Amino acid sequence: MAEHRADAREDSEMAVTVASPDPKNVQELTQYVTVLLQQMQERFQTMSDQIITRIDEMGTRIDDLERNIADLMTQAGPEEPDK
Known part of the structure; x- marks a missing residue:
């Protein structure tokens, strides 16, 4: 049971964080999506x-x-067998 709580704590610590949540151009959007996909793969x-x-x-x-x-x-x- 304590193991389960530790796992839940680990899950919350692994929240996805990405750079620049409001991309201004295609390059920032590409970087945003790339980072997001990498973090999703790691998770x-x-x-x-x-x-x-x-x-x-x-x-x-x-x-x-x-x-x-x-x-x-x-x-x-x-x-013993039943008789």
């Missing part, structure tokens, strides 16, 4: 990396859970 990459990390963590947790279930089944011993 997308960061979010993609976070998603992949979370998927990897979930895979590890599932593997641990499967191992624990197998250990419990082994400790419980063989089941």
